[in-house]
Amino acid sequence: xxxxxxxxxxxxxxxxxxxxxxxxxxxxxxxxxxxxxxxxxxxxxxxxxxxxxxxxxxxxxxxxxxxxxxxxxxxxxxxxxxxxxxxxxxxxxxxxxxxxxxxxxxxxxxxxxxxxxxxxxxxxxxxxxxxxxxxxxxxxxxxxxxxxxxxxxxxxxxxxxxxxxxxxxxxxxxxxxxxxxxxxxxxxxxxxxxxxxxxx
Numbered sequence: 001x002x003x004x005x006x007x008x009x010x011x012x013x014x015x016x017x018x019x020x021x022x023x024x025x026x027x028x029x030x031x032x033x034x035x036x037x038x039x040x041x042x043x044x045x046x047x048x049x050x051x052x053x054x055x056x057x058x059x060x061x062x063x064x065x066x067x068x069x070x071x072x073x074x075x076x077x078x079x080x081x082x083x084x085x086x087x088x089x090x091x092x093x094x095x096x097x098x099x100x101x102x103x104x105x106x107x108x109x110x111x112x113x114x115x116x117x118x119x120x121x122x123x124x125x126x127x128x129x130x131x132x133x134x135x136x137x138x139x140x141x142x143x144x145x146x147x148x149x150x151x152x153x154x155x156x157x158x159x160x161x162x163x164x165x166x167x168x169x170x171x172x173x174x175x176x177x178x179x180x181x182x183x184x185x186x187x188x189x190x191x192x193x194x195x196x197x198x199x200x
Contacts, residue, residue: 111124
């Protein structure tokens with residue numbers, strides 16, 4: 001039997017429809033364009049939001065700055081007012097104290113006139129004691145009182161040691177033996193230190 005070679009021609013490959021390719025190619029750029037437009041829109045919105053935040057922050061800073069300057073000016077006025085009031089209080093206080101001393105000065109002047117016309121030493125002494133007691137009372141009324149120094153323990157905050165003397169006994173060592181010049185307190189504050197001799 002003779003063999004016959006039958007040639008089977010290959011089936012032609014199926015080709016994609018030509019109409020579909022352009023449609024896909026047309027859709028891809030359009031999708032990219034839409035996505036790009038959306039991203040650009042979102043980016044603009046973010047920029048606008050940040051710009052608004054920046055504007056708000058600037059407005060807040062400007063408001064705080066104005067309030068700070070107002071407070072500084074108000075405080076400066078308050079400070080000046082307090083300084084002025086304090087100066088007036090000190091001046092008026094000094095005037096009041098000095099005015100209170102004038103009647104005592106009047107008493108001294110009358111006493112001096114009286115001593116010129118008398119030889120009565122006892123009478124002069126009594127007059128001086130009256131004036132002295134009046135002055136001491138006036139000082140006490142204004143918060144000024146003498147220190148009790150003699151016999152007290154030496155206190156550098158209250159006393160000024162101008163001498164050391166032999167203590168009569170061991171118990172008096174470190175104590176004030178004698179007060180050379182009386183010290184004074186004003187409202188629990190040292191007005192003048194007492195000058196004292198201390199036992200050693």
